[in-house]
Amino acid sequence: MPLYQIKHQKVNQFKPSSFKNERELQKLFETNLEELLGVRFVASEFTTGDRQRGRIDSLGVDQDGTPVIVEYKRSGKENVINQGLFYLDWLVDHKGDFTLAAQDVLGKDIEIDWSSPRLILVAESFSEYDKYAVNRIGANIQLWTYRRYGDDYLFLESIFATISQKVAKKEKLVETISDEVEATEEIVYSLDDHLKGKSEDVKVLFEALKERIFR
Numbered sequence: 001m002p003l004y005q006i007k008h009q010k011v012n013q014f015k016p017s018s019f020k021n022e023r024e025l026q027k028l029f030e031t032n033l034e035e036l037l038g039v040r041f042v043a044s045e046f047t048t049g050d051r052q053r054g055r056i057d058s059l060g061v062d063q064d065g066t067p068v069i070v071e072y073k074r075s076g077k078e079n080v081i082n083q084g085l086f087y088l089d090w091l092v093d094h095k096g097d098f099t100l101a102a103q104d105v106l107g108k109d110i111e112i113d114w115s116s117p118r119l120i121l122v123a124e125s126f127s128e129y130d131k132y133a134v135n136r137i138g139a140n141i142q143l144w145t146y147r148r149y150g151d152d153y154l155f156l157e158s159i160f161a162t163i164s165q166k167v168a169k170k171e172k173l174v175e176t177i178s179d180e181v182e183a184t185e186e187i188v189y190s191l192d193d194h195l196k197g198k199s200e201d202v203k204v205l206f207e208a209l210k211e212r213i214f215r
Contacts, residue, residue: 003149014149018124019074025146026072028154029122030058036156037120037144039068042102048090056087059098061106065113066140067091067098073123080121081133081141088119088139116140131160138162 004011019025026044033041039060046056058070069087073080091098095114102110122144134141143160 001147001155003153003155014153017148017150019148022072022074025074025122026057029070029072033058033060033070037068037070038062039070039120040106042098042105046101048087048094052086052090054083054087054090056091059101061102061110061112062118065111066116066118067102067112067114068118068120070120070122073121075124080123081130084119084121084141085137085139088117091117118142120144122146126159134160134162 003014030044033039039062042059046059048054056069057072060068062068071080071084099112119141126143141162145157145159147155
């Protein structure tokens, strides 16, 4: 996507550029994690131990208290999905390690919601097969693409996001409440509704009674 700067009715196109390496990309995001992804930073290059060896690029907590893993790749050709799922599986099995890390950075009062941990994958591009794969997996996964222009501009776009269990439960609750409210709404009957189907004798008697009451 071309990016132009308009100055005095003249346009100047910024050419796409790239990061020197994956670490440069990661450092930029971690420094601005809350502004870019809405995630509070917890840890960088978090080790997964000796049994499941690896290093999680970034750990964080979103505004709902949900644990978040962020993995970065300069190229969409790299298999970041499998790596991210590996770390997500590790995270669910090591809640204590994450909680201690989060409390150390964000304070002891931080509340962690483990109902649906998030995995955010950031790369220059993803294929349609990648979107299909994460959709079939069913985990709480988001795909973000970026494009750098020169040294001063960054374009960031969310191209895929699964609905988390938390969001799905909220939507279901709202739908249930809406149905219940609709079912219990007061039904207002008009005078014609009450007289519908009544005999002529009843209608005449009703009119006579109404006339005497409101005389």
